[in-house]
Amino acid sequence: MTPAPTSSAAELTATLSSGRSLPLLGFGTYQLHGESGQQAIGWAVDAGIRHFDTATSYENEGDLGLALARSGVPRGELFLTSKLPLRCIGREREALERTLQQLQIERLDLWLMHWPVEGPGLVPSWEAMIQLRDAGLVADIGVSNFAVGQIDQIATATGVPPVVNQIRWNPFLYDADVARELAVRDVLISAYTPLRRARLDDAVLLAVASETGATPAQVIVRWHLRRSWSILFRSSARDRIAQNIDVDHVELTDEQMVRLDGRAGTYHFD
Numbered sequence: 001m002t003p004a005p006t007s008s009a010a011e012l013t014a015t016l017s018s019g020r021s022l023p024l025l026g027f028g029t030y031q032l033h034g035e036s037g038q039q040a041i042g043w044a045v046d047a048g049i050r051h052f053d054t055a056t057s058y059e060n061e062g063d064l065g066l067a068l069a070r071s072g073v074p075r076g077e078l079f080l081t082s083k084l085p086l087r088c089i090g091r092e093r094e095a096l097e098r099t100l101q102q103l104q105i106e107r108l109d110l111w112l113m114h115w116p117v118e119g120p121g122l123v124p125s126w127e128a129m130i131q132l133r134d135a136g137l138v139a140d141i142g143v144s145n146f147a148v149g150q151i152d153q154i155a156t157a158t159g160v161p162p163v164v165n166q167i168r169w170n171p172f173l174y175d176a177d178v179a180r181e182l183a184v185r186d187v188l189i190s191a192y193t194p195l196r197r198a199r200l201d202d203a204v205l206l207a208v209a210s211e212t213g214a215t216p217a218q219v220i221v222r223w224h225l226r227r228s229w230s231i232l233f234r235s236s237a238r239d240r241i242a243q244n245i246d247v248d249h250v251e252l253t254d255e256q257m258v259r260l261d262g263r264a265g266t267y268h269f270d
């Protein structure tokens, strides 16, 4: 029997510029493979998560497809994101058809250019993605790891802006300029490595966690949801998956949000 969802936060959505909905809380699958990976995905489903993020380069789309098929959750209740790798530029249709076959689906919800193509190949590849969207193989297309200028380049050349930019994001990586520039373009931020690239022992984060009766990870999740940013997190531990999204009781005041924003740039990663 499928356990009851641990959080109603998993039901929060953003409306993309296309008009379609994207569940804000998503489960990342980087480095999840085989039986243990499928088990973690199953636990995320049990916790109530319906948005799953993978990529051709993770080489686990098949595991995700199997785990979701086993879950019995109807396809229409799931939101699946995958990504076009740089090595498949020029072979976009082949890459997307393989993704669909691995995921055991007929249409993907969101397909991202994983990294910006350097040089003249960028716009043709985006045009190929647009054609595949128009052909019905994917509902929405977006980008990942793009600078605002690169988004403008593809949007100006084709008239089709991406609906999402999936980037490294959390209070420590927060950039008010990037947030504002993407918001005015109606490009949703989807945050990756929100926990792995955070300092969960940071004094301010710990203070806010203590004030709100939450864990540092729950505070980070709520910080994203308060701004209606998509957040993709990952865990291979059943209790952490459920706990990270159990944020209904975690309220952050404006003052706490500002203190968390103030952690931006307080330290640097490799």
Ligand SMILES: NC(=O)c1ccc[n+]([C@@H]2O[C@H](COP(=O)([O-])OP(=O)(O)OC[C@H]3O[C@@H](n4cnc5c(N)ncnc54)[C@H](OP(=O)(O)O)[C@@H]3O)[C@@H](O)[C@H]2O)c1
Residues within 6 Å of the ligand: 027, 028, 029, 030, 031, 053, 054, 114, 144, 145, 166, 167, 191, 192, 193, 194, 195, 196, 197, 200, 215, 217, 232, 233, 234, 235, 236, 237, 240, 244
């Ligand atoms: N577009 C891109 O270029 C790109 C790049 C990287 C990632 N992504 C996507 O973004 C997703 C999320 O990034 P990520 O995989 O780095 O996930 P993450 O959630 O930032 O970090 C995962 C790590 O955090 C640990 N963790 C989870 N909950 C915790 C908690 N409550 N306390 C302490 N540690 C905790 C996990 O350990 P346990 O497993 O032990 O819980 C795991 O080691 C990826 O899976 C992938 O789908 C995209």
